[in-house]
Amino acid sequence: MSQQGQKRPVPIFDAHMHLDPEGRNLEAANEFQRAGGTGLVLVSKPYRSIPCSAVADFERNYELTVGMADKVRTATGLQVLVAVGPHPAELPRLAAELGLEKAKQVMLGALEAAGRFAAEGKAQALGEIGRPHFPVEQDILSSSNELLETGMRIASERGCAAVLHTESATPAVFSELAAMARRAGLGLDRTVKHFSPPVVRLEENAGLFPSVIAGKGAFEKALAQGTRFMVETDYIDDPRRPGAVLGPATVPRRTLDLLSRGVLTEEQAWVIHRDNPALVFGAK
């Protein structure tokens, strides 16, 4: 039923946030909402309270993320989608601890567990998965690529999205990732490049779905090319690295500022903050 004559508030969606039980967690979600935020993707991360060296540890990690999402929904009414998966930096760490072969098995089990969370409706995406953004040995890199493609295949089989963490995306990186997604059978609209530069044209991003990091000027740059993108802070909620990334109010502030200056229209805001997340994550 449409509420005729009643103006709905513009949706404001942060496509990549972390919350940490040792960080500000609920308080950060409140800050996001007070600034005008309406929805977000809560992404699992390596929590200090849950060191992971076996698949069961990753499952506890995901349960923590899912539980945190429930808490935020209950306390705020925000739309909270969930992404779970083994962070790509876990592979080199596990390889040092367990040896590469065992580490790969654990990462694979963690990807399969994430797929089960998606199948059970507890998560809408596998993420963040991918490969380390820092230089690693060749065998770690090739193993990361194998795991990434397997993760994409699992996402495709489970009918969910995949949120990719990789090195900085150049056109060559975008093409390589798009080729992997195609081989894995994962739709490009469901293949999200997290921490993306403002590269919206299909010929430059090879069809991956950009989640543009909301640093200065990036939203405007993306907008000048179209509306097929989402915006994110990658808020990390790490008390030991305050100010290391953009704060939780950044996406609402930038969105409202662009709206007030007429750079962003309400129609465009609805596409970027509501239609795009719905397309990518299958959420309403």
Ligand SMILES: [Zn+2]
């Ligand atoms: Zn992240």
